[in-house]
Amino acid sequence: MKLLRQPGENHPFFDDIALKESTHWYLSTSQLSSENFNGYGWGEVVPDGFGIAYMVNDNVLNFNVANLRSWARSKDMADLLEKSLVDMRALCESGATAKM
Numbered sequence: 001m002k003l004l005r006q007p008g009e010n011h012p013f014f015d016d017i018a019l020k021e022s023t024h025w026y027l028s029t030s031q032l033s034s035e036n037f038n039g040y041g042w043g044e045v046v047p048d049g050f051g052i053a054y055m056v057n058d059n060v061l062n063f064n065v066a067n068l069r070s071w072a073r074s075k076d077m078a079d080l081l082e083k084s085l086v087d088m089r090a091l092c093e094s095g096a097t098a099k100m
Contacts, residue, residue, distance in 0.1 A: 025049060033057060044068055050077055061085070 026049040033056045042053030043066045051066040067074040
């Protein structure tokens with residue numbers, strides 16, 4: 001719709017904060033899974049966001065975390081991702097069932 005506007009034409013819809021927030025991709029992900037590939041690259045799509053690529057193979061999960069702001073932010077995100085995966089593994093191995 002934005003591309004269909006005439007030059008200089010505006011509409012309140014395009015100034016809506018919900019639209020602005022929903023079109024600013026803080027987290028962009030991509031997946032490539034194959035036993036034949038051992039590398040890939042990916043990046044963030046906005047300057048303050050993260051790009052996370054992942055590869056799911058038979059016996060390994062690989063992740064690539066990218067961030068333009070700092071290596072420390074990428075490291076923090078990678079650490080949080082690792083912790084969440086370890087937590088999910090523990091939950092799955094515990095045999096816990098959800099209570100409704």
